[in-house]
Every structure is written in structure tokens, then in C-alpha cells.
Amino acid sequence: MKKVLFIIVALLASFTSCELDNYDAPNAKIHGKIIDSATGEAIQQEILEGARIDYIELGDFENPPTQQMRFKTDGSYRNDLMFSGRYHIQARRGNFFILPPDTIEVKGETEYNFVTEPYIRIKNVSYSIVGRDVVASFQIEQVADNPVKSIAVFADLNPNVSQSLRKVANIAEINSMVDPDKVFNLKLKIDPLKEIKPEGKPTFYFRVGALISGIAEAKYNYSEPEAIEIDYDSLPLEEPDIVGNVIDNCESLDGWASGGFNLSLDTDSKEGNFSVKAEGQGVVVYQKVFQPFNTGVTREEGTLALYLYVLDTSPMKTGDNSIEITSSGRPDVAELAWRIGDQFELNNGWNKLELKLKDANVTGGNIDLSAVNFIRFYHTNITAPMVFKIDFIRFY
Numbered sequence: 001m002k003k004v005l006f007i008i009v010a011l012l013a014s015f016t017s018c019e020l021d022n023y024d025a026p027n028a029k030i031h032g033k034i035i036d037s038a039t040g041e042a043i044q045q046e047i048l049e050g051a052r053i054d055y056i057e058l059g060d061f062e063n064p065p066t067q068q069m070r071f072k073t074d075g076s077y078r079n080d081l082m083f084s085g086r087y088h089i090q091a092r093r094g095n096f097f098i099l100p101p102d103t104i105e106v107k108g109e110t111e112y113n114f115v116t117e118p119y120i121r122i123k124n125v126s127y128s129i130v131g132r133d134v135v136a137s138f139q140i141e142q143v144a145d146n147p148v149k150s151i152a153v154f155a156d157l158n159p160n161v162s163q164s165l166r167k168v169a170n171i172a173e174i175n176s177m178v179d180p181d182k183v184f185n186l187k188l189k190i191d192p193l194k195e196i197k198p199e200g201k202p203t204f205y206f207r208v209g210a211l212i213s214g215i216a217e218a219k220y221n222y223s224e225p226e227a228i229e230i231d232y233d234s235l236p237l238e239e240p241d242i243v244g245n246v247i248d249n250c251e252s253l254d255g256w257a258s259g260g261f262n263l264s265l266d267t268d269s270k271e272g273n274f275s276v277k278a279e280g281q282g283v284v285v286y287q288k289v290f291q292p293f294n295t296g297v298t299r300e301e302g303t304l305a306l307y308l309y310v311l312d313t314s315p316m317k318t319g320d321n322s323i324e325i326t327s328s329g330r331p332d333v334a335e336l337a338w339r340i341g342d343q344f345e346l347n348n349g350w351n352k353l354e355l356k357l358k359d360a361n362v363t364g365g366n367i368d369l370s371a372v373n374f375i376r377f378y379h380t381n382i383t384a385p386m387v388f389k390i391d392f393i394r395f396y
Contacts, residue, residue: 024083028106031078034071034091034114036121042075043096043118044222046162051094051219053077058086058103073160073225082106095119095212095219097144119144119212120221124183127206127228132235133187134228138208140178148178149213151267152220153186153206155193159227161205163220168192172273174265175213185267194232201231241271244305244396245296247372248288250276259284259378266389270307270350275391284378285388289329292371295395299369302357303396304336308377309350309389316340319381323355327368331376334367336360340379350389 033042034051045051053069071077071094083106090101091114099116121141128135136153150173154166163169170188186208193204205227209220251274256263260282265274278285295302304325310316324337338355340346357369375393 026081026083028082028084028108028110029078029080030082030106030110030112031076032111032113033074033076034094034096034116035075037115037117039121043094043116044224045071045073045075045094046164046219046222047071047073047160048162048164049219050162050164051091051096054090054092054101056088057083058088073162082110084108091116093217093219095221117143118221119146119215119218120148120210122208122210122221122223125208125223125226127226129190129228129230129235130187132190132238134190134206134230136184136186136188136206136208138184138186138223139180139182140184140210141180142178142212144212144215146212146214147176148174149211150174151184151186152209152211153188154209155188155204155206157197157202157204159205159225161207161225162222163209167196170273172267186273187269190230190232190235191238193230199232201229203227203229241392242305242394242396244303244394245294246392246394247290247293247295247375248393250274250391250393255288255290257284257287258282259287261285261386261388268309268389269391270352271392275307275309275389278388278390279385281382281385283380283382284376285386286390287376287378288374290373290375292327292373294370295372297357297369297395299357299367302369304338304353304355304357304393305396306353306355306393307350307389307391308346308353309387309391310346310348311387312384313346313348315384315386316346316379316382319379321379321381322361323353323377324375325367325372326364326374327371328364329373331374333364335363336367337363 036043054066056064056066069077069079088101096116096118123139125138150171152171154161155168156166205225207225208223211220212218249272251272261278261280264277266277269275322337322339324335326335328334343359
């Protein structure tokens with residue numbers, strides 16, 4: 001009898017438990033995209049630390065909780081476990097201008113798109129393999145008024161590659177307003193990719209990003225991910241530069257001056273992310289005063305090495321000129337100088353200059369190679385607007 005009574009009690013408990021858990025199942029779905037109002041295209045996102053969608057179910061609830069959804073990489077979202085009803089909904093913490101919360105009705109299969117603008121549009125993206133680098137070329141259209149904090153190229157084996165999901169990245173801080181016609185070129189070295197997948201012809205996914213400054217919780221704006229096959233066997237052998245003692249890697253404009261030329265950082269570089277670009281017309285192309293720098297070399301054995309880009313050498317065929325260094329903080333005192341046509345030649349494009357110290361012209365006494373603090377490149381007869389770039393200045 002006790003056994004029968006126990007079974008009856010257990011059955012009653014199970015029925016009671018079933019009744020308490022007998023909620024309605026989700027009966028609605030919602031999907032959509034976050035769309036650029038100017039282009040009609042989805043605004044690219046990242047899946048790990050990207051924008052989120054906050055939504056609150058309205059009804060006879062006391063203090064209803066805020067629930068969240070995430071965007072996919074392509075800017076779409078979907079939730080198949082919704083309940084029919086009214087909701088407050090808002091996309092937040094993203095790479096776009098935030099819209100106020102909206103109230104929507106979700107019933108059956110509901111499509112709801114967020115229509116706004118990104119902080120930055122990344123345009124005309126292309127990739128090429130140059131030497132042992134993958135080079136991403138692109139342009140930026142600023143929509144927000146704030147300066148662009150950084151530009152980047154990310155790489156990963158995962159097609160959802162982003163700032164928060166990447167094996168390798170090159171992130172360049174620019175902190176400036178951007179000309180929409182300017183073409184950026186960011187390099188990503190292939191050798192670190194080979195360490196991740198060392199054999200065969202692996203496919204990596206690449207993506208360009210740009211981050212706005214001055215907006216709380218802003219995320220990177222992105223291009224679409226692109227798959228690139230890397231054939232290691234087809235890459236040229238690496239011919240590394242002699243590094244030596246670097247007096248300036250040209251990653252910053254700090255200290256650089258010019259006479260008649262506008263100076264800016266340019267992503268067409270020979271080392272690192274940037275070169276210093278001079279554009280215009282004048283006599284002094286580049287000039288910089290340093291803290292005294294120990295070159296670590298002697299006059300008999302030492303070399304001043306740098307890269308110098310010239311768009312067109314034809315307007316500079318005549319006239320006084322030189323690349324010069326001093327330990328006096330100014331020209332013509334304790335100076336070594338090299339002239340175009342005498343100690344070196346310039347061609348259109350990038351020139352790798354290796355200037356032997358023993359071949360230099362001496363002016364104003366002997367230079368102190370343990371305290372070099374001045375460099376200048378000038379030309380007295382540049383007859384038309386010119387473009388120069390300088391990079392990776394060092395002694396060995």
C-alpha cells in the first residue's frame with residue numbers, strides 16, 4: 001500500500017512539474033541587415049567584438065530584461081527563436097552612426113533593417129603580392145568629422161577575419177583627416193603567415209580596416225574579406241637590408257622641415273609603414289635636427305644609407321644640390337655632403353642610396369660621427385612641382 005501511495009505522489013509531482021514548464025515555444029523569427037543609406041550596401045561587421053543589437057520584449061512584464069543579438073561579418077543578423085509581440089530594438093556599439101531605439105512588431109517571419117551610415121567607407125580595395133609582401137591598396141571616405149585614428153590590414157585562416165579574429169596584422173596609426181583621392185598601400189609580410197601554415201599553397205583571408213577617433217566604443221570599419229592563395233615556392237628569395245644604426249625610420253613627421261614642400265606621411269614605403277613625402281617646389285626638400293646620434297661607424301669604413309624616391313628627375317638636371325649631414329646642428333659646419341652626378345645618381349622611382357663617408361665632400365671642419373645631429377637634402381634649381389619620398393635612414 002505504501003508503495004502504491006508513493007507512486008501516486010510521484011506521478012502528481014511530475015504532472016505539476018510539467019504544468020509549470022508548459023510555456024509557449026518561440027513562434028516568430030526576425031532577420032535583416034545594417035545598411036549604408038548612401039550606397040544601399042550592408043555595413044561590414046566583425047563577429048567577436050563587433051556591434052550588438054539590444055532588444056526588449058514589451059508586454060505585461062515587470063522590468064523586462066535587455067536581450068542581445070550579434071551581427072554577422074557581412075552585416076546581416078538573424079534570430080529564429082523570437083516570440084510574437086512588440087519590441088524596442090536598437091543597434092549599438094558599432095562602426096556606424098547610432099540610431100535611436102525603434103519600436104517594432106515581430107510576427108511570423110519579420111524583416112527589419114537598420115539604415116544609417118558608417119563612420120568610414122573603405123573603397124577600391126585590391127591586393128597584390130609584391131616580393132614577400134601582400135600589399136593592400138585602398139581609399140578611404142570619411143563620413144564622420146573626426147580624424148581617422150588608424151588603418152590596418154588583417155589576415156587569418158578564418159573567413160571572418162577582423163581586428164579581434166586575426167593571426168597577423170599591420171596596424172598603422174595615422175591620426176589625421178584623409179583625402180578621399182589618396183591611395184593607401186599597406187604591406188603585410190608573408191613570412192609570419194608561413195609560420196602559421198608552413199607548407200603548400202594555403203589560402204588566407206585578408207581584410208582592410210579603418211578606425212575613427214574620438215567616438216566612444218567605435219569599432220573598425222571594414223572591407224569585405226578576400227581569399228588569397230599564397231604559393232610559397234613562387235616567392236623570391238629574401239634579400240634583407242643591412243639595418244645598421246637607424247637615425248630615422250621615417251614613421252613620423254616629428255622634427256622634419258622643408259622649404260616650399262608640403263610634408264606628409266605616405267604608405268608607399270621601403271621599410272615599416274610610412275615614408276616622409278615632400279610635394280611642391282622649393283630649395284630645401286628635407287631638413288631635420290636630431291639629438292646627437294652615435295653612428296657607430298668610422299669615416300674610412302662607414303656608409304650613410306637611405307631610400308629616396310623621385311617622381312620625375314627631369315626638372316632637377318642642373319643646379320647646386322647635396323645630401324648632407326653635420327654634427328653642428330646646421331649646414332656648412334662639420335659637414336659631409338654628397339652631390340647628385342658626382343657621388344650618386346637618381347632615377348625615377350625609388351633609389352637605394354649607399355653613400356660612402358670617405359667619398360663625401362668636407363666643409364667647415366671634421367664631423368663628429370659620435371654626435372651627428374643634422375641632415376638636409378636641397379636642390380637650387382628644381383624647375384617644376386616635384387614629389388619626393390625618403391625612408392629608412394641609417395649608418396653601417
